[in-house]
Amino acid sequence: MILLIIKNLLKMKKIPIIFIFCALSAISNAQSSYQYGIIPSINLHKKIPGNWSTNFKLESRQSIYKQVLKYDYLLTDVSLIVTKRIATNITVGGGYLLRIEDDKFKNRAIQQIGFSKKFPSFRMAHRIMTDQTFEKNENTEFRLRYRISSEIPLEGQSIDVNEFYLKINNEYLNSLQGVDYDLEVRGVVLLGYSVSALNDVEIGIDYRLDSFVSGNPRNRTWLSINFFHSLGK
Amino acid sequence: MERKSVNTRKDFDVDCVASFITVYGNKKMSIVIKRFVLVLSSILLIAFHGFSQAKYEKEFRIKAKDVPSGALNFVDSMTFDSKVKWYKEAGFNLVTIESKAKYKKERYSIEFSDKGIFQDVEIEVKSNKIPDSTFSKISGFLSQRHKKYKIEKVQIQYAGDRNLVLMFLRENRNNSEGITISYEVVISTKMDGNYLMLEYLFSETGEYLQSNEIISRRNDTIDY
Numbered sequence: 001m002i003l004l005i006i007k008n009l010l011k012m013k014k015i016p017i018i019f020i021f022c023a024l025s026a027i028s029n030a031q032s033s034y035q036y037g038i039i040p041s042i043n044l045h046k047k048i049p050g051n052w053s054t055n056f057k058l059e060s061r062q063s064i065y066k067q068v069l070k071y072d073y074l075l076t077d078v079s080l081i082v083t084k085r086i087a088t089n090i091t092v093g094g095g096y097l098l099r100i101e102d103d104k105f106k107n108r109a110i111q112q113i114g115f116s117k118k119f120p121s122f123r124m125a126h127r128i129m130t131d132q133t134f135e136k137n138e139n140t141e142f143r144l145r146y147r148i149s150s151e152i153p154l155e156g157q158s159i160d161v162n163e164f165y166l167k168i169n170n171e172y173l174n175s176l177q178g179v180d181y182d183l184e185v186r187g188v189v190l191l192g193y194s195v196s197a198l199n200d201v202e203i204g205i206d207y208r209l210d211s212f213v214s215g216n217p218r219n220r221t222w223l224s225i226n227f228f229h230s231l232g233k
Numbered sequence: 234m235e236r237k238s239v240n241t242r243k244d245f246d247v248d249c250v251a252s253f254i255t256v257y258g259n260k261k262m263s264i265v266i267k268r269f270v271l272v273l274s275s276i277l278l279i280a281f282h283g284f285s286q287a288k289y290e291k292e293f294r295i296k297a298k299d300v301p302s303g304a305l306n307f308v309d310s311m312t313f314d315s316k317v318k319w320y321k322e323a324g325f326n327l328v329t330i331e332s333k334a335k336y337k338k339e340r341y342s343i344e345f346s347d348k349g350i351f352q353d354v355e356i357e358v359k360s361n362k363i364p365d366s367t368f369s370k371i372s373g374f375l376s377q378r379h380k381k382y383k384i385e386k387v388q389i390q391y392a393g394d395r396n397l398v399l400m401f402l403r404e405n406r407n408n409s410e411g412i413t414i415s416y417e418v419v420i421s422t423k424m425d426g427n428y429l430m431l432e433y434l435f436s437e438t439g440e441y442l443q444s445n446e447i448i449s450r451r452n453d454t455i456d457y
Binding site for chain 1: 292293333340429450452456
């Protein structure tokens, strides 16, 4: 079933996908560095009267391979985003993220606008986000991000309880720190399962490519495991 | 003989949780991982256990060979530009079979009972396909109920005798005798401060018949 879906998706978007893969592989072959690891996350979501929502996220990043096979704990992110629905399909919001690394902390302010639409057999969302990362003795990093996401039910036309779904994300992150500019491209494919009306689990691959604008491309591939829980409907 | 005091006790203080590599090797690291996995597994276990007993409305794809012959014959006698997809919708006490296909860029949805008895045909159209007099009546009704709204989807429903509906759709769309025509209009609006999607059903002449709120799936898996 999953293979059939992927096959159909590839058929639909054959040319752009082949082009993107060729471009990415050409970039990633030029003295690239590779890293593999795992990113588990827990998301707690709560709706608040007056069209408000909050999302608390705890995410940890752990490396398993970086040139050599070696486990390395990298960081933990704790974030809280508050959004307000301003139209049926539009939300605006902001939040704060605390990044805990080996011996330092980073603080990040986040602003975002999201658009989502339900099509007959899938759901699509666009997210435009800006963030500013503050760190001691470092220039503030400014980022402008755009993400397009799709949730495709694998049984029927909507995601019902006890059903699997496919989630595909593509994100572009522009970063400016001092005079250094960088672009990061992310591609995520996840297999999700709706455990109940309030709980979902997802597992899949999160691929990130950066530093290819100037310098040696850095390829990072993470095994992403996400858990979503909504506190009330 | 002078004796030096030798501290045989080794202190392996860890500055922070992130400093995993100690003289004990990866012991500390494995403790942290184990704890994380334990917490994650517990949450997942609770989630699975707490909700797996509940029954929910479900809609899923089925193969044509599993469709009752009455439904299959009806759909086979129509012409479509796309492949026909079959779905089964299992509610709390009702099971229906639905086929979906496209013809001349319009989406068709044909509903049957679980025994294959014809119920209705729904065709998704643009709102300008509704006759002017009916549409102005519908618009008037909606404007009266909602300060601001947007039409998201319009479907024309054809119900009645299966042969008459089949003949109407295949041969003569000007003769709707014996067929019940109604309009399903989905709007997005704001009511009591909340953004909603509502589904309205109007008769052929634009009389209000019924309305339901469309409850959609949570957005947090795609929004954040």
